[in-house]
Amino acid sequence: MGGRRRLIRGMLTAAMLLAAVAAGGVGLVALIQQLTTDRIEARQAEQTLQQLEAVLPAGHYTNNPAEDVRRVRDTRLGTEQPLPVYRARRNGEPAALVLTVIAPDGYSGPIELLVAVDTAGEVLGVRVVDHAETPGLGDAIEARRSDWIDGFRGRSLGDPPRDQWTVRRDGGAFDQFTGATITPRAVTRAVARALDYHREHGDALFQDASEDH
Amino acid sequence: MAATDFAQLARDGLWHNNPGLVQLLGLCPLLAVSNTTINALALGLATTLVLTGSNVTVSLIRNAARPEIRIPVFVLIIASFVTVVELVMNAFFHQLYLILGIFIPLIVTNCAILGRAEAFASRTTPAPAAFDGLMMGLGFTGVLVALGGLRELLGHGSLLRDAPLLFGDPGQHLTVQLLPVDQGFLLALLPPGAFIGLGLLLALKNVIDSRARRPVPTTQTEPLTTP
Numbered sequence: 001m002g003g004r005r006r007l008i009r010g011m012l013t014a015a016m017l018l019a020a021v022a023a024g025g026v027g028l029v030a031l032i033q034q035l036t037t038d039r040i041e042a043r044q045a046e047q048t049l050q051q052l053e054a055v056l057p058a059g060h061y062t063n064n065p066a067e068d069v070r071r072v073r074d075t076r077l078g079t080e081q082p083l084p085v086y087r088a089r090r091n092g093e094p095a096a097l098v099l100t101v102i103a104p105d106g107y108s109g110p111i112e113l114l115v116a117v118d119t120a121g122e123v124l125g126v127r128v129v130d131h132a133e134t135p136g137l138g139d140a141i142e143a144r145r146s147d148w149i150d151g152f153r154g155r156s157l158g159d160p161p162r163d164q165w166t167v168r169r170d171g172g173a174f175d176q177f178t179g180a181t182i183t184p185r186a187v188t189r190a191v192a193r194a195l196d197y198h199r200e201h202g203d204a205l206f207q208d209a210s211e212d213h
Numbered sequence: 214m215a216a217t218d219f220a221q222l223a224r225d226g227l228w229h230n231n232p233g234l235v236q237l238l239g240l241c242p243l244l245a246v247s248n249t250t251i252n253a254l255a256l257g258l259a260t261t262l263v264l265t266g267s268n269v270t271v272s273l274i275r276n277a278a279r280p281e282i283r284i285p286v287f288v289l290i291i292a293s294f295v296t297v298v299e300l301v302m303n304a305f306f307h308q309l310y311l312i313l314g315i316f317i318p319l320i321v322t323n324c325a326i327l328g329r330a331e332a333f334a335s336r337t338t339p340a341p342a343a344f345d346g347l348m349m350g351l352g353f354t355g356v357l358v359a360l361g362g363l364r365e366l367l368g369h370g371s372l373l374r375d376a377p378l379l380f381g382d383p384g385q386h387l388t389v390q391l392l393p394v395d396q397g398f399l400l401a402l403l404p405p406g407a408f409i410g411l412g413l414l415l416a417l418k419n420v421i422d423s424r425a426r427r428p429v430p431t432t433q434t435e436p437l438t439t440p
Binding site: 010013014017018021022024025026028029032033036039040043044046047134135136137 | 293368
């Protein structure tokens with residue numbers, strides 16, 4: 001009888017200790033989260049604004065596009081998930097849209113892009129936000145590695161014609177890299193699909209309608 | 214604890230029982246994040262913080278921790294410290310946090326940390342436990358930085374590139390471009406380069422150790438016959 005009681009008491013002590021350690025751990029994490037959450041949010045907003053400033057020419061807009069966001073869902077943007085669209089306005093009038101686009105067919109996984117398009121359908125700038133392409137080969141899509149990504153600036157669906165929106169090896173108008181074709185091909189095609197989407201929905205996206213496509 | 218014990222802890226953590234080179238623990242982050250010196254240094258310091266914090270906490274509750282729930286308790290403690298480090302990095306080293314990505318939460322799975330909690334910290338007082346955590350962490354950081362430096366030098370021709378991510382704007386002066394080309398030896402940056410680099414570091418350590426062990430050779434007078 002005494003043995004069993006001792007066993008049960010042992011189990012209870014162990015459970016209490018485990019619960020106490022768990023509570024202590026959660027408390028510590030909650031405290032630190034409380035202390036850092038404002039700073040983390042500020043950093044993330046700063047990061048988004050920096051990326052938007054990289055694709056939108058200065059002086060093209062007067063609002064804060066990082067705070068004028070809509071979420072849209074369309075397979076041409078490369079995923080089933082809703083993606084943010086940032087809206088740049090000049091004195092309240094529509095100026096440009098910054099689309100978040102996924103190139104699902106990168107060499108090592110999806111490539112996330114920001115594509116800024118003005119109201120006439122002309123590309124203002126493209127930047128890679130996230131990728132896992134091969135360092136030294138595929139990572140030339142990054143603006144800090146090469147100026148390849150700036151080759152989209154000023155282009156639109158008619159320039160070059162839609163069927164030339166791919167790399168030269170496929171008969172397109174855009175350069176591939178030495179030793180890497182898959183990465184620039186994926187990026188070029190993703191930008192073209194974003195322009196397709198923009199041509200269809202671009203104007204509607206500036207309205208504050210809450211229903212998504 | 215006598216001073217000699219602390220010296221022994223330092224020697225073990227930094228060299229004789231180095232987590233990276235001798236215990237071969239935590240190889241996943243070691244190989245994945247050692248592509249530049251700064252990434253390696255940042256992950257090494259984050260691991261050191263977690264290791265020291267978890268060692269002290271484990272040592273403090275060592276008398277209360279019953280054997281049957283020892284491991285869950287250790288894992289809870291380690292996971293809490295890792296989450297704290299992750300939040301702090303996110304808030305203060307945001308760019309670096311984005312680069313290191315999944316490898317910060319994965320510090321939880323670094324066997325070196327659970328290993329030290331189990332094998333050392335749960336059997337000693339907080340002061341040596343903290344010192345052991347610090348030395349083991351610095352030993353791990355040392356291997357990471359050596360491998361990161363080797364790979365960055367061969368792959369990019371530089372050392373401490375992207376230093377501002379860790380040190381802020383003054384860090385710009387820390388970057389050293391030793392070789393003129395940016396396009397270096399690509400293999401060094403790819404995963405095989407990590408394995409080959411670690412193999413070279415292991416070999417180097419073994420050479421140094423066997424040199425140190427070898428007794429002073431008696432002078433050989435007989436000339437060697439050479440063809």
